[in-house]
Amino acid sequence: MALERYAGPGCLVEYMQGNQAQVAWVLEESSGRLRLYTLTRREEKMALSRVLPWMGPRYDGAKDRSEILEILAAHQARREAAARAIAPLELWELAQGEVREESAVWFAGLVGENPDVDAVAAMGRALLACKTHFKFHPPKFEVFPAELVERRLVEAALAEEREKVVVAGQAFFKELWQGWLSGDRKKAQGLAARLDPEAARRLAELLRRLMADAEDPEAATLWAMLRKGLPEHPLQPYILATQWGIVPPHYNYLLDQADYAPGDDWWLPFSAEVEARKAGLAALCREPEPIAFVSVDSPTTRDIDDAFYAEALEEGGIRLILALADPALDWDFGGPLDTAVAARATSLYLPEGVSHMLPEALGTGLYSLLAGQVRPALVMAWDFDAAGEILGFAMRKSFVRLAENSTYAAVEAALDGPDVAAHLALGHRLAVTLRRKRLERGAVIIERPEPDIVLTGYPDNVQVAMGLCPAYPRSQLMVSEFMILGNTAAAQYAVGHGAAMLFRTQDAALPPEVRGVHDDPPSIQRVVRELPPTLTEPDPRPHATLAAPAYAPVTSPLRRYADLVNLAQLECLLRTGAPRWSRGELEARLPELSARIEAVGRVQRFRPRYWKLLYLQRTCRERTFEGVVVDLGGGGFVSLALPDLQMYVRATRDTLGDAVYIGQRYALRLGKIDPLTNELRVFGAEEIPARLPEGAEAYFMDAGGAS
Structure with missing residues (x-):
């Protein structure tokens, strides 16, 4: 049997159909169009161009x-039997590197002499099925090179594996979703x-990847x-993963998105370096200063990075001495542990637990x-006169031994007592003066x-209780003012020595009405709307809200990486007279550090809201919840603050009644709340009677709803 060159009756x-070669009988040919009879007992009309390049045999007679x-x-x-007997991979081994492309006839000649039409067709079928090694470019087959074959084999294996996963996963995911909808x-x-x-x-790996990055x-x-x-x-991947049980209930997927490992196991690969830090510090340790420093924190704080002592000077003056934890003393910047700590960027303080920036063995x-x-x-150390003006400032590297780790509550109670310790009384007096002077310079407070979020039974049977954290205004005032003072002094010291720092800046002229102390929701909302964002940059500029000419955070080096970097700058200045990093080097580090601070900060901002x-x-x-109107807005919506929760919600004007003014209070009925999608709606509101404040902006609605 010889190959035909003309497809006549x-x-x-x-021809190819359904990815398979189909044999057919030519009933009629006319101007490049064929009428065929197939094994399925059907007639087909087809262009001659669709016919595969092996034709025959031809049978004469009706x-x-x-x-x-x-x-x-x-x-x-x-043809089927002959195709099954062909080993196309062996043919590829013979041909690759020798020919770029050849016909089915040529390949059939490698298997046997004088191949007939059935042998050629069988060869064509076998090569067509071996798509990883050959590609059909009529009338010849391209022979793929070895490197392309290897890549295509990997792709084919992945495609096959993907198909298995899809077949198994589609039905499984539907069942999981239905279970979630029904609560089962x-x-x-x-x-x-x-x-x-x-x-x-x-499937589990896919859901984890999508929880970390939905795109x-x-x-x-x-x-x-x-x-x-x-x-x-x-949040479909999160819901499926939770329903499946590969993550626990209320799983914090925000940590995955921030690539932040919770807990205290993340540093174990760097345990040798942690031990090196311990040994290095032991070698440097010396006798501490004989100053009775006291720290003031919440009772659960374990990473204590600041303490103070205050003593009286002549003529009503005060000497204030701050001690800041100094992990920079023997820190290996650029080492593996430092790289991991820099990526963490900051500690996280969440209702379900604390994750420290540093290994707990260190931090x-x-x-x-x-x-x-x-x-x-x-x-x-600062010396202040009786009016709170700085008479002198000094800074040194040292070792200290604290006399006490106190708490806000204990210090507040001590300040109420008849025999308050002198260092506490002096500290509070100085803090009051520092705050007053900042307000005189235009500070915004x-x-x-x-809010205090308390979880029990986390994660499987979690119960959420909400309250307000106790206020300790005098002890908290001392800590906040001393930290602002320390960070401002660090910035001024660096500027005076020509050193760059990671300055926090807010270079703006604030309007007079924004300055001062704000404690009611409408005023806070108005001020926050007016305040420009703060920036981190290597050049000193004013920080308007704090009324500081320059501000470089150094007081939390155990909790914030930017503080650790700034502390290292000061430590190196004191030790060598020169900074550790140039301005250009700090500027080069800023994009990555800022990105990490933003990513981790997003967890700190949004996770507590989930629990609320x-x-x-x-x-x-x-129950209902008290809401205070803070913005009359537009588009028919009014913004209200929920003071006890420190949240905001919007309500339609129709829901709030005929008269709406800034500062008006309502008992709100809330509903359609979804912690996952951050959805919260006001379904009803009852006005809490109050006298309309003088000069308040009011909106009175007529029956048709027009203002």
Whole structure:
């Protein structure tokens, strides 16, 4: 049997359909169009261009349909059997590197001499099926080079694996979703047990990747196939992962998005360096200064990075001495541990637990200013006259031993007592003066209650309780004013020595009405709206809100990496007379550091809100919540503050009644609360009667709703 060159009546041809070669009998040919009879007993019309380049044999004489079917079936069987006997990979080994492309006839000649039409067609079929090694460019087959074959084999394996995962995952994800909608978590484990272990691993890995990055380009294709038939939801991967049980209830996916490891296991790969820090500090340790420093923090604070002592001077003056924890003394900047700490950027203080920036062995142990323990410190000392003017300032590297780790509550109680310790009384007096002088320079101070979120039974049976943190105004005033003083002094010292720092700046002229103390929600909202953002930059500029000519944070080096960098600058200035880093070097570090601070800061901002919304969701049917109008806004909506929760919500004017003015208070009925999607709505409001403040802006609604 010879290959035909013309597909006339009686000739056998092949064409591709459904990714398979189909044999057919030519009934008629006219101007490049064929009418075919196929094994399926159907006639097909087809362009000659669709026919594969091996044609024949041709049968002369008239044949009825049954005879044609017998002939087609016989050739089909021979070709299928011959194709199964061909080893296309062996042919590829022979051909690759020798030829770029060749015909099916040429390849058939490698297997046997004088191949007939069935042998050539079988070869064509075998090569067409081996898409990883050959590509059909009619009338020849391209022979892929070895490197391309390797890549295509990997791609094919991935595609096959992906198909398995999709087949297993689509139904599984639908069942999980239905279980979540119905509140049934019990069936998830049974469903998961039926999954292929490798498919389960891939599906779990995919959900984790999507929780960390919803726009992950590598996961997008597989996720699009798996979620077919599911409704849209912005946190669908998180919901499926929680329903499955691969993450616990109330899982903090924000940590995944920030690439921030919670807890205190993240540093274990750097344990040798942690031990080196301990040994290095032990070698540098010396006798501490004989000053009875006292720290003031909340009772749960373990990373104590500042303490003070105050003593009287002649003529009503005060000497204030600050001790700041000094992890920079023996820190290996640029080392593996430093790189990991820089990526953490800051400690996280969340209702479900604290995650420290430093390994706890260092941040709450080796460097923390624990009472009775000798610790390295940067010591700052000021002499003030009776009016609060600075008479002198000095700074030194030193070692200290704190006399006491006190608390806000204890110091507040001591200040109320008849026999208050002199250093506390002097400290409070100085803090009052420092605050007054900042206000005279145009400072802005916002005072608002701090919500206290208490979790029990976390994570499986979590209960959320809300209250307000106790206020200790005098002891908290001392700490805040001394920290502002220390950071301002650090900036001025660096400027005076020509050293760059990571300055916090807010270079703006604030209007008079913004300056001062603000403690009611409308005033706070107005001020916050007016305040420009603060920046971190290597050049000293004013910080308007704090009324500081320059401001460089150094007082929290155990909790914030920028403070650690600034502390190292001062430490090096004191030791060598020159800064550790130039302005250009600090500027080069800023983009990455700022990005990490923003990513981790997002967790600190949004995670407490999740718990507040969960609390509201569980209690909104039982009670109302006080809201205060802070912005009359536009578009028919009014903004209200929830002071006890430090949250904001919007309500329609129709919901609030006929008269709405800034400062008006309402008992709000809240609903449609979703902690995951950050949804919170006002369903009803009852006005809490109050006299309309003089000069308040009011809106009176007529029956038609026009203002």
